[in-house]
Amino acid sequence: MNGLKQNNITILGSGTSTGTPIIGCHCKTCLSDHPYDQRLRASIFLKTKHNHHILVDATPDLRFQLLRQKIFHIDFVIISHEHADHIHGIDDLRQICFKKTDHELEIYCAQFHQTHLVERFPYIFQRDKFFSKNRPILGGGIPILKLKTLDLKDEINQIEIANEPFTFFLLPHNYTKTVCFYHDGLAYLPDCHEITDQVLDFLTLQKPRLLIINCLQKEDHQTHLTVEKSFAYIHKIRPESAGLIHMNHNLSHAELTRLAKENFDFPVFPVYDTQNLTY
Ligand SMILES: [Zn+2]
Ligand SMILES: [Zn+2]
Numbered sequence: 001m002n003g004l005k006q007n008n009i010t011i012l013g014s015g016t017s018t019g020t021p022i023i024g025c026h027c028k029t030c031l032s033d034h035p036y037d038q039r040l041r042a043s044i045f046l047k048t049k050h051n052h053h054i055l056v057d058a059t060p061d062l063r064f065q066l067l068r069q070k071i072f073h074i075d076f077v078i079i080s081h082e083h084a085d086h087i088h089g090i091d092d093l094r095q096i097c098f099k100k101t102d103h104e105l106e107i108y109c110a111q112f113h114q115t116h117l118v119e120r121f122p123y124i125f126q127r128d129k130f131f132s133k134n135r136p137i138l139g140g141g142i143p144i145l146k147l148k149t150l151d152l153k154d155e156i157n158q159i160e161i162a163n164e165p166f167t168f169f170l171l172p173h174n175y176t177k178t179v180c181f182y183h184d185g186l187a188y189l190p191d192c193h194e195i196t197d198q199v200l201d202f203l204t205l206q207k208p209r210l211l212i213i214n215c216l217q218k219e220d221h222q223t224h225l226t227v228e229k230s231f232a233y234i235h236k237i238r239p240e241s242a243g244l245i246h247m248n249h250n251l252s253h254a255e256l257t258r259l260a261k262e263n264f265d266f267p268v269f270p271v272y273d274t275q276n277l278t279y
Pocket of ligand 2: 081083173191
């Protein structure tokens, strides 16, 4: 135990798949020099009351995100889904593995996400097939990642990981589903285009201290929550506070802050990279 009275969350990245600024874009948000408009790909880091260090997603920006926050130790990783912006930094977990006594890091995800991970990173997840006596591992080594399956057969799944009380649920997102969760007062819904009725009922009943929810842009979108949808869900769930995440360059921090203030009588705000919150 480290004696933390509250759980701690750090926003490692608050942006959508492109990040902001977008390469080559000259829009107002992309040219903004406000630090909160500089968004790396969406990811969070939890430091819990029980002294567990948990990373959620391994974005293409992972190396810089870990360096920036001075994160050198991770107990386990949760992967929300297989899209590039959530897993393509997975190789950077190498250095975290090297520091561990058993050099092994557990990666929790849904069974159907594992198929994608194995296909995309056979050198990590099918080491025995990929390397052999005649083709040994050379050079800087590879991360030793142990896939752990989250049993998500129900709509709402209570699953303890290392004494941490998680409730996991899948939400529809594009052609896939995203692993979202509730943990001791925090609800994290990074990527989805709707919240199913059962999950909505569950979250409304929990009244999270902090809800972090996808909010891509004002305009309609096939695979993400828009400002309108996101705000409607926040009104329904009525958490103590809500942070908006996974924004694209059509929404500046200033504009989304203003929209949130106009629509809520409790704290609702866009989160920003490096932000620390407790729950
Ligand atoms: Zn732009
Ligand atoms: Zn996605």
